[in-house]
Amino acid sequence: MIRILSFFFYLLSFFTIFPSFGDLQSSCYLSLNMLSEEEYKNYLDQSTDLLDKIEKLKSDYHASIESVGMLEFYNDPNTISLLSNHLILAEEQNSPHIDFFKSEFLFLKGTTLNELLLYQEAISVLTEAIAYNPSNIEAFIERAAAYFEINQLPLALQDYESAKRIPIPPFLNANYFAIQAEFYIPKNKIDFSNGLILGIVSGASLATQEFFPSLFGSLRGLLNGLWAFACSPAEISQELVVAAYALGDFIKSHSTTECLQCVIPELKELSSSWDDLTDHLKGKKIGFIIGKYGLDIFAPIGVLKGIDKVKALRRANTMLTLEICQQSKIKQLKILEESSKHATLRTSFISEAVENGKILLKNSNTKCHIMQKKHAWDKIFNLTGDIEIDIKKLIIILEEHGINAPSNLIGKPELFPIASPKIKKSIFEKKINNHIIHAEFETYLETGVTFLQDAWVVTK
């Protein structure tokens, strides 16, 4: 809260530069007289929204600063020029706080770039932010995270140490993000943390076996991986516990997660049952999602909606990882080892499975699809009704009968997309227990990895 108040202090100086909202508009108009009439009209239209937000700045600093982040994210020169005008005018007025503003502005930009996983760009912007305000603790931490992601651990630790060395003014002694999340503290923190650890461990173990194509391409995403847990689960930080709880609480109530629920089936269950769960189960379920999918699954919400909870969780994870790395070289190595072990494990799991003729499923959703009633598996074996058990039995049957042997291939594999093929779809059929089994496999042409996409018992 104190940090927020300090921001208001700066804002107060900001508004002494622009005594009234009308003056603000006229000042901007003067700076915009280079534009044609049409360009100016467009500019004004586009700026209306921003002007409303700047008006809001007087009462709600945080919301407005997120809007600035949004504008930076969209990188629209017409609308962000208004903010730049503020900075230019503040410079003209010789405001003593101009460097602070510039640093905060660049810090926001750097955070956004980090959230978009553009680490090199983030480093360059955050370096600038630090140059404007060498006491910008958050900029150091954010840059440390970016260095960590590009495998520059020494530089990451150097930034983390610098951040820790910066004396925190007495009015900034509380962490802003922690304060944001503090309204959502679990009643029984120990139960929640224990559940969180268990959930993360079991979710992460599943992530090594299943194939989850990253929503953001093939990035290392070290800080999305919660490696500190793997290294030393006992050292779970209070900040992380609070942030994870806050995210769970947010998921429960927020409508913007509806679409995310389509992608993460576990989220739907979590959001509908959150209020009825014990703190231990809450921790376990949210931990499972974080462990299984990584933190980057929440990135779009964090970037676009400015959700504090995602930011708080990400920050807490960064801090925890760096803190543990900093404690000793051994722990540092352990974390790096854990992260590379995880990656190797997944690679070897897939390649071993391919070598041994094992059938791989793409993800959990494939199981539900294949085990639908109309796929008629009850004609082949006795179903238990438990999808996990039944799919395992089915895979064993398909493997034992060598369903995907070349001799069972029917016709010619199809290629998708036709214009520039990435996937090969092959159809295999074999008679098992007097029934024709139809199985469709998809092969990623780039990697050669094949997954079972669909299968059923043919019923005429």
Next chain:
Amino acid sequence: MNKNVEIDSLFQKKLLKEICLLYRPEEVAKALTFKEALITAYLLLYNKEWDSDIQNYAADLLKEIRNIYPNHWIENWEYDALLGLAYYITSQHEERYAAYKRAFEKIQSNPPPRLLIELARCCICPGPPPISYDEGISLVMQALKQGLYTDGISVLCNLYSLKEDKVKLEYWSKILKNSNQNLDSPSIEPKFLVEEYLKNEKQS
């Protein structure tokens, strides 16, 4: 910034996965123009990771586009064929047949061979097929009159395998083996979408 502006801005920046994670298909179809929404759906359907969740979203988006822009949609049978393809990729078998059938019914005469083949392929599904294997075979034969397309022969092999007609399966498998493997029936995907996809591929 309102929802429509946000979606449009994300579309302009081609941040389509973010669109799919943050907005419902209905919202996206409403916020974008007919063509833009189609481009979004097409690029998501052929997403780089071949992620099935994103593909399901793309199929839902196409369905919404059809609901929201019925007049544009009805203008070209290729849109229904595209919806059929989306349902094929996402293994929604009943919906696939319905979409291909609509495309077929919109064409007055000379249906393109690919559409005939895709319609016949609908027999390959769990549960009772929407058309009989013989009807499927007849559709493929009609397509093969226009050229000895390997995708058509391949479907024919599938249908004879399902019919357990070993003689014909062997016969057509031999023809497939000896045929020009590159001679597939011409694509029926809307050209502007294919161009957009290739442009996007180049950029990325």
